Each structure stands twice: as structure tokens, then as C-alpha cells.
Amino acid sequence: PRPRHIKGNTNTRLPLLLLFPPFPPLPSSLNGTTRHNPQGNAPRSKMTDSKFACKICCIGAGYVGGPTMATIARYCPDVKVHVVDINPKQIARWNSEKLPIYEPGLDEVVKTVRNKNLFFSTSIDDAIRESEIIFVSVNTPTKTYGLGAGRAADLKNWELAARNIAKVANGPKIIVEKSTLPVRTAHSMRKVLMANDRKISFEVLSNPEFLAEGTAMKDLEKPDRVLIGGLMTKEGQAAVARLVWVYQHWVPNDNIITTNLWSSELSKLVANAFLAQRISSINSISELCEATGADVQEVAKAIGKDSRIGKRFLNASVGFGGSCFQKDILNLVYLCESFGLHEVAEYWDQVVKINDHQKLRFARKMIRTMFNTISGKKIVLLGFAFKKDTGDTRETASVFVAKHLLSERAKVSIYDPKVEPEQIQDDFNYYKALPAGSSFEDYVTIAKDPYEAVKGAHAIAIMTEWDEFKAYDYEKMFKSMAKPAFIFDGRILLDHKKLLDIGFEVYAIGKPYGVKYQNMDDLKSN
Numbered sequence: 001p002r003p004r005h006i007k008g009n010t011n012t013r014l015p016l017l018l019l020f021p022p023f024p025p026l027p028s029s030l031n032g033t034t035r036h037n038p039q040g041n042a043p044r045s046k047m048t049d050s051k052f053a054c055k056i057c058c059i060g061a062g063y064v065g066g067p068t069m070a071t072i073a074r075y076c077p078d079v080k081v082h083v084v085d086i087n088p089k090q091i092a093r094w095n096s097e098k099l100p101i102y103e104p105g106l107d108e109v110v111k112t113v114r115n116k117n118l119f120f121s122t123s124i125d126d127a128i129r130e131s132e133i134i135f136v137s138v139n140t141p142t143k144t145y146g147l148g149a150g151r152a153a154d155l156k157n158w159e160l161a162a163r164n165i166a167k168v169a170n171g172p173k174i175i176v177e178k179s180t181l182p183v184r185t186a187h188s189m190r191k192v193l194m195a196n197d198r199k200i201s202f203e204v205l206s207n208p209e210f211l212a213e214g215t216a217m218k219d220l221e222k223p224d225r226v227l228i229g230g231l232m233t234k235e236g237q238a239a240v241a242r243l244v245w246v247y248q249h250w251v252p253n254d255n256i257i258t259t260n261l262w263s264s265e266l267s268k269l270v271a272n273a274f275l276a277q278r279i280s281s282i283n284s285i286s287e288l289c290e291a292t293g294a295d296v297q298e299v300a301k302a303i304g305k306d307s308r309i310g311k312r313f314l315n316a317s318v319g320f321g322g323s324c325f326q327k328d329i330l331n332l333v334y335l336c337e338s339f340g341l342h343e344v345a346e347y348w349d350q351v352v353k354i355n356d357h358q359k360l361r362f363a364r365k366m367i368r369t370m371f372n373t374i375s376g377k378k379i380v381l382l383g384f385a386f387k388k389d390t391g392d393t394r395e396t397a398s399v400f401v402a403k404h405l406l407s408e409r410a411k412v413s414i415y416d417p418k419v420e421p422e423q424i425q426d427d428f429n430y431y432k433a434l435p436a437g438s439s440f441e442d443y444v445t446i447a448k449d450p451y452e453a454v455k456g457a458h459a460i461a462i463m464t465e466w467d468e469f470k471a472y473d474y475e476k477m478f479k480s481m482a483k484p485a486f487i488f489d490g491r492i493l494l495d496h497k498k499l500l501d502i503g504f505e506v507y508a509i510g511k512p513y514g515v516k517y518q519n520m521d522d523l524k525s526n
Contacts (some may be wrong), residue, residue, distance in 0.1 A: 015514060036041050052117070053078040054246065057127035060137035061085035061094055061120060063101055063216075063323070063392060064178055064209050068137070070109045073118035075250035081118045082127040094120040100416050102391040105217035119250060125168045133243065135207075136161050151334035153327070155185065162189045163418050166196040169339050174239045177206045177265070186229075186261045203239035203373040206261050208268035213322060214389030226256045229264025236261075251431040269332045271363045273348055276325040278313040286316035286510030287361065296510025297492060316465060316510040318490030319358040321386030321395040325351055359397050362509070363404035366488050369507055375409040378457040378482075382450065383422055383464020383491075384416040391418040395502040397490070398463040403433035406443050413457065415447040451477065459486035465493050478502050 016033030056072065058065045059081045072083040085091050093100035095114070099107055110118070119126070128134060138157040143149050158179060165175065175193065177186060184206045193202040206229035211219045226247050230240040240258055247256055259267070286296040296316045320326075329352050336345035341457055386396040393399070402412050414424055425440050427433070434440060447453030454460060454477045462469060470493060478485050487499055489508035496506050496513075507513055 052080040054133065054242075055080045055082075055131045056133045056135065056246070057082035057084055057131040058135040058137055058178070059084055059124060059128075059165075060135075060139070060179070061087070061090050061100075062137065062139065063103075063133065063213065064211065065137035065221060066094060066099075066101060066110075067103055067106055067211070067216050068178065068209065069135070070106065070113065070118060071217070072227075072246060073113040073116075075111050076118060076246060079117065079246065079249075083118070083120045084122060084127045084130065085120075086122065086124065088122050090131060091120050091122050096296055102389075103213065103216050104389055109217065124164070126167050128165055128173075129170045131173070133174045133246070134165060135166075135176045135177060135178045140179045140327075142330055148334050151330040151337075153331045153468070155188075158185070158189065159192060162192045166193045166200075166202075169196070169202075172201045172203075174242060175202055175204045176243065177204065178209060185265060201235070203230065203235055204261070205239055205270075206238075206241055206264035207243060208264060210268070210271060213392050216428050216469075222252070223251060226251050227259065227264050227267060228256065229259045229261040232260055255298075269328045269335075272324050272328040273332050273351070275313055276320055276329055276355070277348075277351050278357075279317070279320045280351045282314045282316045283358045283509075284354050285320065286358075289510045289512065293512040295512060297512045299510075316492060317358075317465075318362045318401065318509060319355045319396050319397045322392065323394040326355065326395055332465075359400045360404060360489070362397075362490055363401045365507060366405065366459065366461065366486075367408060369488075369505070370375075370486060373408075374405060376411060376456075377459070378411045378413060379405055379459045379461060380413045380415065380447075380453050380457045381461050381463050382415055382453075382469055383462065383466055384414050384419045384427075385464050385466075388465045388467065389425070391420070393419055393423055396427070396463075399427050399431050399433050401461065401463065401490075402428070402444070403431065406433060406435055409443075411443055413445045413447055413453045415450045415453045416464065417468060421446045451480070455480045456482060457485075458482045459488060461488040462491050462493050465491040469493060470495075474499060474504070475502050478504060 014485065054076075054086070056079055058069045058081070062085075065085075069081045069083045072079060076393055083094065090100055094110070099110060114120070133435070136158060138161055140153045140155060140158060143152045143154040162175070175189070176191075186206055190202065190204045193204070206227075208227055210223065210227075228240055228243050228247075230236040244256055244258070282296065282300055285299060288294070289299060291295040300311070300314040300316065303309050304314050305308045329348055333345045333349045333352075336342070336348065368377070370377065381398050381402060384396060384398045385391055385393055386398075398414070402414075405412055416424070424446055425444075428440055428444065434443065450472060458481070460477070460481075474487075474494075483503075484505050485503065487494070488509070489496065489506070489511075492508050492510065494508075496508060496511070499506050
């Protein structure tokens with residue numbers, strides 16, 4: 001069924017039960033069409049603890065929990081927000097001058113509301129008892145063991161969180177799924193929660209995040225939609241209304257969508273699947289462009305002008321990464337297989353296969369271009385984050401391309417302006433990217449300066465689309481490199497004509513450089 005939208009003026013409310021205390025009307029400064037200070041100044045709360053209209057906690061202080069709760073605290077001065085985590089180092093960094101994650105705009109928001117109505121701690125049980133609404137934003141990685149290994153989501157952390165909530169809760173709670181979860185997970189979690197021996201009631205809602213790393217704070221400030229799913233019972237709809245009230249502080253009613261639980265849970269998986277599908281689609285065409293002499297950027301521009309298609313997510317690259325796309329598609333594949341929908345499962349599995357193929361063929365292109373031998377050759381990877389404007393490296397294409405290069409015994413040097421060296425080394429170990437029996441130091445170096453990184457290198461590979469890479473002095477780099485010097489542009493980021501004029505051998509995803517058939521006369525002669 002078509003999702004229904006919350007319509008009407010700001011004061012429209014769904015009926016509430018006595019189970020959850022009636023929530024107050026929005027402050028007068030938040031009523032009407034203006035939802036926040038146009039200058040972007042964060043509201044400041046001078047309330048005592050007992051006068052907060054609502055108390056929220058979020059279990060999980062990661063890429064989703066931290067920014068989401070900071071935004072709620074910013075626009076809801078009448079709401080007290082706790083972010084809790086079992087990792088004391090993570091919490092210590094949230095309370096420090098250097099936050100544990102990089103996201104444009106996050107630092108300013110956190111430091112404006114921290115210790116006013118936003119608090120970070122490891123006191124999980126205390127936060128659960130104090131809070132009315134509990135967001136659960138724990139990691140749900142792809143299983144690496146047992147039934148569904150390599151495809152199904154590992155819900156161990158989610159269930160542990162649910163069991164702890166049931167154990168320590170001191171009254172009715174609204175539990176909000178913020179992690180990306182398989183359809184009908186809420187049903188299982190509700191059974192765990194309701195199995196408590198104190199007859200405490202819980203309502204489980206689905207409120208998936210639709211954030212893009214690098215623009216997460218903008219996405220939270222002005223979301224395309226906020227999706228809230230709940231049971232279609234009186235109690236379930238009361239819980240939905242309570243969460244709607246929180247978001248109404250700054251999100252227009254027309255952008256708040258309510259559905260049943262299962263539609264909400266599935267919508268998150270499907271959204272990521274559709275976005276990843278577009279990337280794999282244009283990446284598949286990039287290979288055809290390289291074979292035929294077409295230019296993938298010209299093709300993307302041409303089809304993007306079609307209003308039915310649009311231009312977004314049509315940038316060919318070395319492949320998508322991040323914590324969500326691959327994990328969610330594999331989850332969707334496993335879900336389809338579980339219901340016997342094998343053809344549907346095969347369709348979505350192909351999206352991941354194309355992505356893996358794109359990373360592999362990029363590495364193979366580097367090897368073939370460099371005379372089929374890269375043993376002992378220094379290759380510089382510019383960029384290790386999976387995309388620009390984030391320090392996140394989960395499923396980054398860089399580590400997989402590096403793995404293929406290292407299997408040929410290349411020497412890899414890495415420079416990234418935001419990723420910490422410890423994270424890079426951890427990823428090489430986690431993804432088993434190093435040759436058997438070797439250490440990280442044997443084959444990989446991490447550079448603090450891009451110009452130092454390229455000295456003596458045979459090739460540069462652009463792996464992340466950081467804007468600063470476009471401004472480098474590539475003539476200076478060329479002079480310090482071994483000859484012939486190669487550039488492999490995995491993001492179609494650089495000025496290729498300028499690089500060719502300098503003297504570089506250039507290869508770029510989806511570009512017709514070195515294609516056999518350049519014109520009709522070539523075709524006639526074959």
C-alpha cells in the first residue's frame with residue numbers, strides 16, 4: 001500500500017494512550033513554516049534536567065548514532081539526548097576536541113550542544129532507565145560464519161542490546177530501530193523485549209537512516225523524508241506519534257512518512273539497492289565504452305538529461321564502497337532466497353558481482369598497462385576513504401585494488417588527507433589484503449605528504465575523489481617519478497589532456513584511451 005503522509009498543520013496529532021505521557025505542543029518559536037534559525041545557530045537549553053519534555057538515548061556512538069543524535073539535540077532544546085556505547089575510547093573521543101569521525105559540519109554542532117542537552121557516556125543502563133525513547137544504532141555487519149555467511153546480516157549486537165534493555169528497563173519504552181535490519185526483525189526483537197519477567201511493555205518502531213557520508217549533516221538538517229514504521233495497533237500508533245513529535249521540531253510534516261513496520265524495514269534495503277544498482281549499471285557501461293571508443297561521461301550526461309532517469313549516481317568509478325550498499329544488497333539477496341525468490345535474488349546479486357568485477361579489472365588494467373609486471377614497482381594510491389568528505393574506509397575500493405596489486409608483489413604507498421594510519425593498517429588486516437606470510441611494513445607505506453609519496457613511483461592511482469587531488473602540481477610529481485610514469489584515474493577526476501601534455505601515460509575508467517577502434521576507417525580495415 002502507498003505510504004501515508006502526515007498532513008495538516010503543525011499541531012495535528014495522532015491519538016496517544018495513557019501508556020505514554022502526552023507530549024507538549026511545540027515551542028512557539030518552532031511552530032509554523034520556519035523550523036530552525038535561518039542563520040543555523042543551534043538553540044541553547046537553559047532547562048533543568050526535570051523540565052525536559054522528553055529524554056532520548058541512543059545505543060551506539062558510530063557514524064549514524066552520533067550525527068543523528070547531535071542533530072536532534074540541536075533542534076530539540078526541550079529534549080535531553082544521551083549517546084551511549086560500550087567502547088570507552090569512542091566515548092572519550094566524542095567528549096574531546098577531536099571527534100571519532102569526520103563529517104563536514106558535525107564538529108560545530110556537537111560542540112554547540114554537548115553537555116547542554118547532548119551527553120556522551122558509557123553509562124548504558126542508566127541512560128536506558130532515564131529515557132522514554134531508545135534508539136538502537138549498533139553495528140549489523142554481514143555474517144562471516146554459520147547459516148547465511150557472506151550474505152545475511154549478523155544481528156548478534158542488536159539482540160544483545162534488546163536483551164539488556166529488557167533487563168534494566170524500569171517502565172514502558174519506545175524502541176527505535178536505527179540500524180539497517182532485515183524485514184521482520186522488529187517482530188523478533190519485540191518477542192525478546194516482551195519476554196521480560198516484569199510485564200513491562202515495549203513498542204518497537206523502524207526509523208531507518210538515509211544518510212550519505214560526506215553530506216550527512218545536511219541530510220539530517222533537510223531530509224528528503226523521515227520514515228517511521230510502527231505496528232498498526234493503538235499502542236503502536238501512539239509510539240509513532242511520539243517519535244513524529246520529535247522530528248516535527250524541524251522537519252516539515254509533508255516530509256514525515258509513516259508506514260507499517262515491515263514497509264519501513266524493507267524500504268531502507270531497497271533504497272540502498274536501487275542506488276547501488278545505478279552505480280553498477282554505469283560501471284558496466286564504462287567497460288563497454290573502453291572497448292568501443294565511447295566516453296562514459298558523455299553517455300552519462302546524455303541519459304541523465306532524460307527526466308525519467310536523472311543525472312544522480314551516474315558517475316562511473318572504480319566501484320562503490322561504504323558500510324551500507326554491499327551489506328544491504330547481500331542482505332536483500334539472502335532475504336529473497338529465504339522466501340524462495342531465486343530469480344529476484346540472482347538479479348540483485350549481480351549488482352555486487354559487477355562492483356567486484358570493476359575493482360578487479362581496474363587492478364588488472366594497471367598490471368597489463370605496466371608491461372604485465374609490477375613486482376617491486378612502487379604504486380601510489382591517492383585516497384583510501386571510500387568516498388570524499390569522510391574518513392570512513394569500510395568496503396573501500398582502495399583496499400581491494402591494493403590486495404590485487406600486492407598479490408603481484410608491488411610496493412604500495414598510500415596517501416589520504418583524512419584517514420588515520422592505524423585505520424589503514426587495520427583494514428589491510430581485516431580484509432586479508434597482505435600476501436601470505438608478509439607484514440604490513442614489507443609491502444605498504446603510508447605517506448604524510450603526496451609529493452613525498454610519489455617520489456620514485458612508477459604509477460599513481462586516484463582512488464578517492466578528494467577535491468584537493470585536482471589542485472596538485474602533477475608536473476612536479478612527474479619529474480620525481482620513474483619513467484614511463486602512469487596515472488590511473490579511478491574517479492575520472494583529473495584533467496587528462498594536461499596530464500598527457502606533461503608526459504604521463506593516462507588510463508581512466510570509461511575513457512577511450514588506447515581503444516583500437518577510434519573512427520570508421522579503423523572499422524573498415526578490420
